[in-house]
Amino acid sequence: MSDEVDRDEQTLALRDEGRSFAGIAQILGLEDAHAANAAFNRALRCRSKSQQEWLRSREMTRLDAVASRVRGRDDLSVEEIIRRLHGVKQQRKTLFRHVNL
Helix, strand or coil: CCCCHHHHHHHHHHHHHHCCHHHHHHCCCCCCCHHHHHHHHHHHHCCHHHHHHHHHHHHHHHHHHHHHHHCCCCCCCCCHHHHHHHHHHHHHCCCCCCCCC
């Protein structure tokens, strides 16, 4: 197994444990949260269709929870809330990229 494939698999496992992409990036020495998200999606796409559907469903549940928490924060500016919700929207789009629904 190549180092990249192994790292992608580790990313998928850590995300399944509930780790944030920023946390995963730090643990695995990746550049940033975006790199961890990309690794997660690469590993996801190597799974069977049924596994992909299950993993996507779990990830959507996580992203819904993140969006709810962000919306409920009164310590963030409106601009910061919008920025963070945009990030969640981008993660959702990436999650379903290359899927024939």
